[in-house]
Amino acid sequence: MELDRTKLLDAYRRMKTIREFEERLHVEIATGEIPGFTHLYAGQEAVAVGVCAELTDEDYIVSTHRGHGHCIAKGCDVTGMMKEIYGRRDGLCKGKGGSMHIADFDKGMLGANAIVGGGPPLAVGAAIACQLRRPASGEGRVSVAFGGDGSCNQGTVFEAMNLAVVLGVPTIFVFENNGYSEHTGADYAVGSKDITARSAAFGMPAERVDGSDFFAVHAAMQRAVARARSGAGPSTIEATTTRFYGHFEGDPQNYRAKGEIERQRATMDCLARFRATVAADGSIAAAELDAIDRAVLLEIDAAVSAARAAPMPSESELTTDVYISY
Amino acid sequence: MPQLSMRDAINQALHQEMERDPRVIVLGEDVSGGAGGTSGQREASGGIFGVTKGLLPRFGAGRVIDTPISESAIVGAAAGAALAGLRPVAELMFADFVGVCMDQIYNQVAKFRYMFGGKSACPVVIRMAMGAGMNMGAQHSQAIYGLLTAIPGLKVVVPSNARDAKGLLIEAIRDDDPVVFFEHKALYPRKCEVPEEPFRVRFGEASLLREGADATVVAIGRMVVFAEKALDALAKEGVSCDLIDPRTTSPLDEETILESLENTGRLVVVDESPPRCSVAADIAALAAGRGFGSLKAPVVQVTAPHTPVPFSPALERAYVPGPQRIEAAIRQVLGRNR
Ligand SMILES: Cc1ncc(C[n+]2csc(CCOP(=O)(O)OP(=O)(O)O)c2C)c(N)n1
Ligand SMILES: [Mg+2]
Numbered sequence: 001m002e003l004d005r006t007k008l009l010d011a012y013r014r015m016k017t018i019r020e021f022e023e024r025l026h027v028e029i030a031t032g033e034i035p036g037f038t039h040l041y042a043g044q045e046a047v048a049v050g051v052c053a054e055l056t057d058e059d060y061i062v063s064t065h066r067g068h069g070h071c072i073a074k075g076c077d078v079t080g081m082m083k084e085i086y087g088r089r090d091g092l093c094k095g096k097g098g099s100m101h102i103a104d105f106d107k108g109m110l111g112a113n114a115i116v117g118g119g120p121p122l123a124v125g126a127a128i129a130c131q132l133r134r135p136a137s138g139e140g141r142v143s144v145a146f147g148g149d150g151s152c153n154q155g156t157v158f159e160a161m162n163l164a165v166v167l168g169v170p171t172i173f174v175f176e177n178n179g180y181s182e183h184t185g186a187d188y189a190v191g192s193k194d195i196t197a198r199s200a201a202f203g204m205p206a207e208r209v210d211g212s213d214f215f216a217v218h219a220a221m222q223r224a225v226a227r228a229r230s231g232a233g234p235s236t237i238e239a240t241t242t243r244f245y246g247h248f249e250g251d252p253q254n255y256r257a258k259g260e261i262e263r264q265r266a267t268m269d270c271l272a273r274f275r276a277t278v279a280a281d282g283s284i285a286a287a288e289l290d291a292i293d294r295a296v297l298l299e300i301d302a303a304v305s306a307a308r309a310a311p312m313p314s315e316s317e318l319t320t321d322v323y324i325s326y
Numbered sequence: 327m328p329q330l331s332m333r334d335a336i337n338q339a340l341h342q343e344m345e346r347d348p349r350v351i352v353l354g355e356d357v358s359g360g361a362g363g364t365s366g367q368r369e370a371s372g373g374i375f376g377v378t379k380g381l382l383p384r385f386g387a388g389r390v391i392d393t394p395i396s397e398s399a400i401v402g403a404a405a406g407a408a409l410a411g412l413r414p415v416a417e418l419m420f421a422d423f424v425g426v427c428m429d430q431i432y433n434q435v436a437k438f439r440y441m442f443g444g445k446s447a448c449p450v451v452i453r454m455a456m457g458a459g460m461n462m463g464a465q466h467s468q469a470i471y472g473l474l475t476a477i478p479g480l481k482v483v484v485p486s487n488a489r490d491a492k493g494l495l496i497e498a499i500r501d502d503d504p505v506v507f508f509e510h511k512a513l514y515p516r517k518c519e520v521p522e523e524p525f526r527v528r529f530g531e532a533s534l535l536r537e538g539a540d541a542t543v544v545a546i547g548r549m550v551v552f553a554e555k556a557l558d559a560l561a562k563e564g565v566s567c568d569l570i571d572p573r574t575t576s577p578l579d580e581e582t583i584l585e586s587l588e589n590t591g592r593l594v595v596v597d598e599s600p601p602r603c604s605v606a607a608d609i610a611a612l613a614a615g616r617g618f619g620s621l622k623a624p625v626v627q628v629t630a631p632h633t634p635v636p637f638s639p640a641l642e643r644a645y646v647p648g649p650q651r652i653e654a655a656i657r658q659v660l661g662r663n664r
Contacts, residue, residue: 035461035639087461087638098463098637114465115426116395153394156426181395182355183371185362189394255363255370312640319631326601326632 003053003218008284011053011214013292015045015271017078018069020300022245025068025085028304029249035087038099041069043212043244046270047176048073050217051144051237054225060108060126060143062119065100066243067112070146076104082303088310095313096321116181117154120145120173124160127169127234139229142170150181152195158202161234165203170228172221173199173236176211182247183255199236211239212268215277242268327519335488335520336377336453336509339495340415342524344385347413350499353391354400354417354453358382361392374419375455375514397427401452405435405504408450413499420466421456421508424474435504436479447502451495457510457548457598458635458646467635467642469547469598472605474506475575481505481529482576486513486550489520490573493527500526510548530577534586538566541592541659543652544583544609545571549596549628555649560656567594567656575605583609584617591622592659596652601629626655 003011022042028034041048044066052073055061063070071081076092084091085099092102103111110126113119123145134140151157152175164171175195179186187193199206205227209216217239224235242264246253253261278284319325330338344350357378360370368387372379382390393400397418404416418424424431431452438448458467475482481503485491491509498505535550536557545553550571557567568586572579587593593613597606606627613625628647636642657663 036463036637087640089638091638093637095638096464096636096641098461100463100465101637114463115423117426118465150395153396154426155396155398180363182374183359183363184356184392184394185360185364188362188392191394253370254367255360255365257364257366260364313636313638315640315644318636318641318644319633322633324632 005283007053008278009288009292011049012274012289013296014049014073015214015274016292016296017299018045018048018072019271020296021068021072021078024300024304026245026249033308034085036098037248037250038085039066039248040243040245041066043264043268044176044178044241045069046214046217046274047174047211047239047241050214051174051221053218054221055108055142055144057106057108058141060110060123060130060141061146062110062123062143063112063146064119064148064151065112065114065116066148067100067102071102071104071109071112074109075107076102076109078299079303079306082307083310086307086310087312088307089313089317090310094317096317116151117147117156120147120157120160123171124164124169127164127171128167131169134231140170140231142172142225142228144172144174146174146176148181149175149177149179149186149190149195151175152198153189161199161202161204164234168233170231171234172224172228173234175236175238177238177240178243180247180255185255196236196238199238204234204236206236206238208238208240211241212270212273214270214274327521329517330488330520331515331517332485332488332491332509333375333377333514335492336495337379338520339492340378340381341384343496343499344381344389346524349411349413350415351389351391351407351412352378352381352415352417353393353404355393355395355419357417358390358392373417375511377509377514378417397423398430401427401430402434404450404452405430405448408448409438409446413449415451415453415499418452418454421454421470422465422468424454424470431474431480431506432477436477439503440479448504449502451498451505451507453507453509455511456508457512458642459512461637461639461642463637464634469630471508471546471575472597472599472603475605475608476603479504480576481574482508483529483574484508484547485573486547486571488516488518490527490533492520493525494573496524497526497529501529508547512548516551527573529574530579532570532572532579532582534568534582535571536567536569538568540565540590541567541594541656542583542586542590543567543569543594543596543656545569545596546575546605547598549598549647552647552649553596553652556652556656559649559653565656565660580612580616583612584620587613587617587620591620593617593621593625594628594652594655594659595625596628596647598630598647600632601627602632604629623659623661626659628652628655
């Protein structure tokens with residue numbers, strides 16, 4: 001299925017929203033106003049959006065510590081997210097979660113996760129629910145487990161992949177290979193240096209795509225989601241990508257070669273590549289994308305202003321949302 | 327005597343023990359950093375808190391091992407290496423990740439010596455950063471020493487200052503039992519005088535940090551710092567208390583606590599964990615049992631609430647037991663409630 005103009009414009013808007021959200025956070029974090037530590041998704045937008053473009057609110061995703069992009073791609077409210085990151089009362093999780101724990105169940109977003117490898121088993125469970133509720137004829141719902149190259153070395157992830165294959169449930173494992181887990185290179189930590197082959201060895205279709213090419217990610221996701229919805233079981237997509245910032249804000253990144261980020265920003269920018277593709281086939285005029293850029297800037301600006309003006313949670317909230325308080 | 331931060335004191339202990347004993351190895355995620363990076367620079371981090379800096383250049387990648395994100399394998403491999411004669415120091419970046427590798431700690435490491443009829447020693451140290459106060463959220467902020475204190479076979483260390491941290495870590499590395507070593511993130515930059523030469527702080531020996539007549543305050547880890555603040559404030563009103571830092575929650579120095587209680591008759595226990603089945607509850611039970619005859623007032627426990635750690639600074643501030651709550655608890659145990 002080709003994406004129509006509306007969907008293409010929507011995909012671009014979401015990628016741009018993620019980029020602007022993260023670029024702005026980079027600036028705001030430097031002011032010291034944002035609590036905790038934050039992992040920016042800038043550079044990887046085409047993965048989240050290429051995958052989530054095939055999902056509805058009834059499909060599930062589980063996310064990671066680097067989760068802002070997944071949230072936005074799945075349709076989470078940007079202002080609610082910003083308020084959460086600022087620790088405010090009406091953030092998406094009342095300020096109790098923070099950057100690493102944003103969840104929005106109405107959107108099928110089952111939560112970012114600060115435990116590396118914590119999410120994939122949850123995605124398999126969600127897929128069991130999808131499979132049980134599968135209509136007798138027609139398409140079922142699916143779950144997506146986002147994870148990094150580092151996460152694929154965690155035992156829980158192996159277990160989840162095997163279980164998904166054993167049960168034949170509709171989970172799509174998406175490994176965003178940005179080359180690093182914290183300060184360690186993927187070529188060191190992934191022993192075989194090949195996440196796709198490793199995933200295939202569990203007994204499911206697995207393919208590697210260029211994660212800075214929205215169209216490539218989306219095409220792979222279309223194949224995986226078609227299998228999952230039709231009851232043909234799980235798949236893996238490994239998307240090679242890069243992060244434009246450090247592991248977390250404040251990371252000096254001594255492990256990266258000088259000029260690497262500049263080079264990657266020049267050659268692996270998914271927004272620029274999207275623009276080039278649609279310009280080449282004439283499907284969308286640059287002016288339309290420029291208009292989106294301007295609108296997104298205003299939206300993020302408004303989200304930051306709203307977050308900064310929003311009230312903090314009151315102390316009484318400390319002991320709510322838990323079954324009992326001693 | 328030189329002033330060292332707790333970070334540097336632990337780092338110094340690791341250097342000195344690795345120097346002294348070639349069987350000591352260090353393994354964990356990014357303990358050096360930079361492996362497989364594009365800059366070619368090894369030791370890109372030296373641990374995300376900088377605690378293991380300098381070890382790789384000095385002792386090499388054979389003894390300073392960067393691992394993939396695989397906590398079960400980290401702890402299990404450390405234990406296996408210990409069974410085979412090494413003295414590994416494994417690092418979990420955050421104490422919260424104990425959840426991932428609990429079997430290796432709880433069913434493997436802790437049980438070997440007893441279950442194998444005393445035939446094996448498992449001299450492994452598992453270091454981990456813990457604690458709330460830095461807005462790191464529910465999965466990066468917990469103080470879970472109580473959970474591990476409950477496991478027979480493990481020794482559990484919770485230092486409150488740089489000097490003790492050094493002496494306790496050296497003791498931990500030389501000890502033949504498995505030791506879980508909790509480092510409060512907020513204590514890493516705090517400095518005090520630390521002897522340059524290697525020294526040992528014995529397990530099961532509490533330190534009596536202050537002496538006073540009115541009550542006994544037992545505080546653990548970072549809570550010691552807050553208890554001192556509370557006691558400073560109360561000193562202005564003429565209140566003086568014993569302040570006891572158990573330093574190890576397993577073994578626990580029961581005698582020092584009971585002796586103090588005999589003198590004061592009143593006990594406040596301060597613990598950063600939630601209250602149920604906690605170290606605070608354990609010490610309160612000690613007072614209610616062997617210490618019963620000394621008690622002049624109900625024991626007061628100051629703990630975190632029975633909730634996960636919240637993210638928002640507004641909530642986390644209220645979560646962590648601070649000086650004001652400790653001060654109020656001491657007033658309460660003295661019957662001086664306003
Ligand atoms: C169980 C567990 N171990 C370690 C960490 C610390 N940690 C957080 S993110 C990270 C690296 C993750 O790398 P990767 O999966 O490649 O994701 P990326 O950060 O590149 O998005 C590590 C080691 C953690 N949060 N949870
Ligand atoms: Mg990565």
